Amino acid sequence: MSKMANMLTIIDNSDDSGDEFLMNVALRGRNAKIYRPREDHYAKWTDKEFFVRFRLTKETVLELLDLIREDLETSTDRSLSPMNQLLLTLRFYALGSLLISVGDFSGVHKSTASVIIKKVSLIIANLRPQFIHFPHTAADKKTNQVEFYSKNHFPRVVGAIDCTHIRIQSPGGDQAEVFRNRKGWFSLNVQTISDARMRFVDIVARWPGSAHDQNIFNNSRIKARFEMGEFGEGLILGDSGYALTPYLLTPLRNPLLPEENLY
Known part of the structure; x- marks a missing residue:
């Protein structure tokens, strides 16, 4: 009974944008892991807010992503998208704090974020001869x-x-x-x-x-x-x-x- 109450609490606290999350609850059963859909951090912020958080314009981020997207593609739907991998890395560059950066990207473990930041940084560094x-x-x-x-x-x-x-x-x-x-x-x-x-x-x-x-x-x-x-x-x-x-x-x-x- 307590498990059912917890489930209902989760559903009641979910907003309209959590349809995919609720479908996961219904289809995967009680013991399955539940994954919230990843936030779109590119679309989430206005141009001004985006620049303050990531220190680059949206246009510049898109240009950079086009250069490194293939190296960031992953084989699982639950992994961070190439865009969010890049934005997580830029957020770390802007703050210098891994904990705060991870806090902005819900569902990303600190150790995972550290691996992502290192990977993205090396990929960007490999562009050096080009620029x-x-x-x-x-x-x-x-x-x-x-x-x-x-x-x-x-x-x-x-x-x-x-x-x-x-x-x-x-x-x-x-x-x-x-x-x-x-x-x-x-x-x-x-x-x-x-x-x-x-x-x-x-x-x-x-x-x-x-x-x-x-x-x-x-x-x-x-x-x-x-x-x-x-x-x-x-x-x-x-x-x-x-x-x-x-x-x-x-x-x-x-x-x-x-x-x-x-x-």
């Missing part, structure tokens, strides 16, 4: 230099370089402290180069927070490419954390002349 690269054609290279000059009046510039710290939890172990940066928290020190439109054209994301910007650059492939003359007379701009070289321009430490101040 993160210096211009290939002569026309694109010229356009990039012209755009840099129109904004900053620096000739021959092909990129701007800097490092940024990405906060992480302590990795633990004997080497954990090498990830603590000069501000006192754990991070990865990530080197990036951007083009005139502020799009990444090169990324190095394998150094701990204690690594110095110059040391990261010295050990990067992009430095070797400039040293070998791959970019011709092309230049990159950096801050005073880098050493001045024929292809990497940095601020003058003590400018005196008008020309030096202008530079």
Whole structure:
């Protein structure tokens, strides 16, 4: 009798959108597992709410999903859809909290969410060569230099370089402290180069927070490419954390002349 009462309570508390859920109750019997239909998190939110939650527009999410959908397809109807796998991952990126992210996607266990986030992240990372690269054609290279000059009046510039710290939890172990940066928290020190439109054209994301910007650059492939003359007379701009070289321009430490101040 108590089982029947519980069943009726579940049915009474279900809204009109739970027809599929109620059908599962009727058809699968008392001892079968009951699966609620998955929410459509793409349609659920307005454009503004969606952007606040996932940090990307709906249009951008659709474009990204088209690129990775085949790798996210699953063989069971009860698994998260490719869209919800992507949105769960984006929600985690936005919050940095697995527990809160899982709480937004009912029926997803924490361990399952962790597997999904890792899988989706690796799939997205595999798109890197398609989107993160210096211009290939002569026309694109010229356009990039012209755009840099129109904004900053620096000739021959092909990129701007800097490092940024990405906060992480302590990795633990004997080497954990090498990830603590000069501000006192754990991070990865990530080197990036951007083009005139502020799009990444090169990324190095394998150094701990204690690594110095110059040391990261010295050990990067992009430095070797400039040293070998791959970019011709092309230049990159950096801050005073880098050493001045024929292809990497940095601020003058003590400018005196008008020309030096202008530079």
